[in-house]
Amino acid sequence: MRFAALVSLVAASVAIASPAAHLKKRASCPGGQTVDDAQCCIWFDVLDDLQTNLERRSPKPFVFNSMTQLAFSPALTASGQFGGGGSDGSIIEHADVELTFPPNGNLGGIVASERSIALAHNVSFADMIQFAAAAGVANCAGAPRLEFLAGRPFTSQASPPNLVPGPGNTVTRILDRMADAGFSADETVDLLASHSIAAQQGLNAGIAGSPFDSTPDRFDTQFFIETLLKGVLNPGPTTGFAEVLSPLPGEFRMQSDFAIARDPRTSCRWQELADNPQLMRTAFRTAMAKLAALGNDRSSLVDCSSVIPNPADDDTEPTLPGGKVADDIEGSCAATPFPVLPIAPGPTPTIPAVVI
Ligand code: HEM
Ligand SMILES: *[C@@H]1O[C@H](CO)[C@@H](O)[C@H](O)[C@H]1NC(C)=O
Numbered sequence: 076m077r078f079a080a081l082v083s084l085v086a087a088s089v090a091i092a093s094p095a096a097h098l099k100k101r102a103s104c105p106g107g108q109t110v111d112d113a114q115c116c117i118w119f120d121v122l123d124d125l126q127t128n129l130e131r132r133s134p135k136p137f138v139f140n141s142m143t144q145l146a147f148s149p150a151l152t153a154s155g156q157f158g159g160g161g162s163d164g165s166i167i168e169h170a171d172v173e174l175t176f177p178p179n180g181n182l183g184g185i186v187a188s189e190r191s192i193a194l195a196h197n198v199s200f201a202d203m204i205q206f207a208a209a210a211g212v213a214n215c216a217g218a219p220r221l222e223f224l225a226g227r228p229f230t231s232q233a234s235p236p237n238l239v240p241g242p243g244n245t246v247t248r249i250l251d252r253m254a255d256a257g258f259s260a261d262e263t264v265d266l267l268a269s270h271s272i273a274a275q276q277g278l279n280a281g282i283a284g285s286p287f288d289s290t291p292d293r294f295d296t297q298f299f300i301e302t303l304l305k306g307v308l309n310p311g312p313t314t315g316f317a318e319v320l321s322p323l324p325g326e327f328r329m330q331s332d333f334a335i336a337r338d339p340r341t342s343c344r345w346q347e348l349a350d351n352p353q354l355m356r357t358a359f360r361t362a363m364a365k366l367a368a369l370g371n372d373r374s375s376l377v378d379c380s381s382v383i384p385n386p387a388d389d390d391t392e393p394t395l396p397g398g399k400v401a402d403d404i405e406g407s408c409a410a411t412p413f414p415v416l417p418i419a420p421g422p423t424p425t426i427p428a429v430v431i
Contacts, residue, residue, distance in 0.1 A: 108381075114225060115379035117196055118206060122382060124192045125210050133431045134211030135273055135291070136185040140166065141208045142269075143179055146234035147256045147369050159234035161256075161370025162227065164200025167193070169233035178239040181277040201227035205367040209383045212363075215272045217389025218294035219356040222364045224376035242278065242317035242329040246338040249331060256369065258362070264335065264344040265358035266366065271298035274429040275327045279315025284428030285327035289396055291429050294356070294386070296393045299349035300416065302328065302336040304396075304403050322403070323396060325426035342407035350393045350414045392416075398423030 103109055104116035129137075143166040151158030159165075166173045166182065167190045174183055185207075193203035202225050209221035238256075240249045253263045272294050274286040288298035306320025310327055317330040335341045348355045368376070395401070397419040406413035 112377045118382040134214040137207040137211035146238035150255045163231035165231035167200035172233040178241045199229045213384045213386045215294045216387040218386040219360040225379045226376040242331045260340045261344045262362045265362040268359040282311035337407040346408040394419045397421040
């Protein structure tokens with residue numbers, strides 16, 4: 076009796092002590108920074124390397140690479156096939172396979188950079204992708220400071236094809252795919268906040284760098300507003316793959332963004348984000364944390380978020396671009412009218428291409 080009681084007492088104290096010990100191990104790094112865990116120090120060195128890269132090129136492709144992690148299908152796994160590992164770094168480790176999948180076509184350069192930085196610092200490819208996305212997002216004014224957890228495994232399996240959503244897919248196909256990966260319709264819209272800091276290269280190569288909103292360097296709600304404007308022109312001399320009419324010269328509109336903005340399953344969330352920068356930030360942060368943990372056990376990872384730089388503030392107001400009026404908005408949320416927004420002064424702007 077006495078012995079059994081002692082054993083259970085010891086077991087209980089072990090159970091309490093070990094997670095507590097795992098949780099907080101504040102440490103000072105060689106550079107003088109304080110972190111929650113000594114394992115985080117290496118990421119300051121990775122950040123230095125990455126910033127050198129980011130000075131040369133836009134941070135956007137580093138963020139775009141997160142999307143390849145949507146190659147995660149519990150449904151396929153349940154059917155007895157390998158359904159993809161999620162946020163496992165497989166786009167880097169198995170670049171020979173995954174870069175041949177059409178939606179990943181333009182990622183060769185970014186995958187090569189991430190690979191060499193990860194190898195130089197002996198961090199996993201999977202962690203590298205999450206870190207580069209968080210650091211890339213932090214380069215844009217108005218962005219949330221994303222969570223960054225470290226400690227994902229070093230090895231992965233190549234993902235199967237046809238799991239990453241494409242710009243020519245129907246809304247139903249995209250939402251089904253996202254639901255399989257664990258994302259609701261609202262969370263799908265939340266992730267598309269990324270297209271507020273984005274441009275296309277491969278859909279219409281003749282106008283490479285044409286952005287998806289008028290402010291591709293700012294994480295603001297203009298993307299959600301401008302995608303709802305009536306399409307009136309082709310920004311290039313030819314029409315690209317999955318390209319639909321755009322509201323502004325120089326701006327690119329992809330078919331899937333156009334359709335998700337107007338679909339009854341997603342249009343109210345879209346409209347909600349259109350004039351709520353604070354909600355756009357928090358919702359994107361939450362959805363990105365979920366994407367970064369896909370296929371991983373969060374409790375096995377270490378929180379190194381304090382390494383991510385603080386993004387600059389953006390206090391510009393959601394506006395209709397110059398030359399547009401409220402009637403140009405194709406309000407699609409049946410429940411609520413589109414909010415009244417100020418109109419930017421001056422004529423309709425021509426949006427310059429982003430230089431990568
Ligand atoms: C419905 C799902 C999505 C579709 C169909 C889609 C499609 C695309 C396409 C076709 C491009 C242009 C690529 C090029 O031509 O270079 C693009 C760009 C981009 N996407 Fe998405 N995307 C989706 C979701 C996401 C998600 C979840 C993220 C990140 C979390 C993301 C981040 C980006 C970024 C940052 C760019 C700009 C890349 C650059 O400027 O180089 N997208 N997206
Ligand atoms: C790289 O990191 C892994 C995992 O932390 C470790 O097992 C390995 O010994 C390290 N390799 C070198 C060369 O430091």
